[in-house]
Amino acid sequence: xxxxxxxxxIAVPDLExxxxxxxxxxxxxxxxxxxxxxxxxxVVFVTLPNTKIEFLYPLGDASPIQGFLDKNPAGxxxxxxxxxxxxxxARDHLVTEGARVLGSGExxxxxxxxxxxxLHPKDFQGCLIxxxxx
Amino acid sequence: xxxxxxxxxIAVPDLExxxxxxxxxxxxxxxxxxxxxxxxxxVVFVTLPNTKIEFLYPLGDASPIQGFLDKNPAGxxxxxxxxxxxxxxARDHLVTEGARVLGSGExxxxxxxxxxxxLHPKDFQGCLIxxxxx
Numbered sequence: 660x661x662x663x664x665x666x667x668x669i670a671v672p673d674l675e676x677x678x679x680x681x682x683x684x685x686x687x688x689x690x691x692x693x694x695x696x697x698x699x700x701x702v703v704f705v706t707l708p709n710t711k712i713e714f715l716y717p718l719g720d721a722s723p724i725q726g727f728l729d730k731n732p733a734g735x736x737x738x739x740x741x742x743x744x745x746x747x748x749a750r751d752h753l754v755t756e757g758a759r760v761l762g763s764g765e766x767x768x769x770x771x772x773x774x775x776x777x778l779h780p781k782d783f784q785g786c787l788i789x790x791x792x793x
Numbered sequence: 794x795x796x797x798x799x800x801x802x803i804a805v806p807d808l809e810x811x812x813x814x815x816x817x818x819x820x821x822x823x824x825x826x827x828x829x830x831x832x833x834x835x836v837v838f839v840t841l842p843n844t845k846i847e848f849l850y851p852l853g854d855a856s857p858i859q860g861f862l863d864k865n866p867a868g869x870x871x872x873x874x875x876x877x878x879x880x881x882x883a884r885d886h887l888v889t890e891g892a893r894v895l896g897s898g899e900x901x902x903x904x905x906x907x908x909x910x911x912l913h914p915k916d917f918q919g920c921l922i923x924x925x926x927x
Contacts, residue, residue: 660820663843667801667873671918680917684890685875686794707875709797709843714918734918736870739801741819741841756818783814784805784848784868 660749661741665791666704666711670724670737674703674716677734681705681712692716695770699723702770738777738787746774746792758782766792794883795875799925800838800845804858804871808837808850811868815839815846826850829904833857836904872911872921880908880926892916900926 671677674692681687690704699722705712715737717725727737743749746766754760759779769775769791778788805811808826815821824838833856839846849871851859861871877883880900888894893913903909903925912922 661841664798664801664841664846667798669918669920677918684887684892686886707795707798712798731919733915734920736873736920739870752820753818758818781867784803784811785865786803786868786870 740789799874874923
């Protein structure tokens with residue numbers, strides 16, 4: 660069912676510092692910051708040959724990643740995103756198998772403009788998993 | 794400098810449960826457990842179209858991931874591995890730029906039989922980064 664690893668998202672306490680570090684220390688292809696007001700984050704993409712790293716930085720007063728940064732002030736891996744072909748079929752299969760989908764259970768339009776769902780980290784080895792329909 | 798994301802490593806409290814879950818719930822290509830006594834872990838590879846997930850489970854009395862699981866009993870993402878072409882050149886560049894390499898600073902032969910180094914998580918947004926020469 661799951662396909663490619665679309666991205667690994669890292670919550671960072673300093674977007675400029677993280678971008679500079681990946682650019683100069685790791686020699687990676689680092690994009691410009693993009694505000695995503697609907698998602699409460701500013702995002703920077705690091706393009707690797709086979710996948711992406713996404714830096715997430717809080718935007719606005721109710722950012723969904725503020726709590727994570729409060730608990731992990733140095734930053735840390737926030738979630739991983741797996742691609743699926745059909746997010747409704749994926750969700751229905753997961754729910755039948757006993758996995759918990761976060762929120763209402765209905766896909767939302769994610770930061771890439773595609774339908775996404777998040778799965779409960781307690782059901783998946785402590786990892787927050789995003790599914791994105793591609 | 795960095796190339797592909799070689800793998801994301803997840804420390805898991807139950808290797809069989811994690812394998813069964815990725816196989817049946819997520820429909821992924823999950824391999825058989827491989828003991829790596831030199832590294833104090835039993836490993837299971839999940840092969841995705843563009844990268845790998847590695848489950849890590851403690852093997853023996855002095856496993857390097859036991860402390861992580863003690864702190865994170867449900868499991869969690871332990872490290873990410875980026876590929877580099879020349880690990881000595883990568884290390885020298887990183888040290889010049891002020892990053893800290895864990896241990897002696899000399900590459901060791903990793904679980905894939907290739908030279909690896911680990912970078913200090915405090916220097917990289919709270920993420921433990923492995924570099925592997927490919």
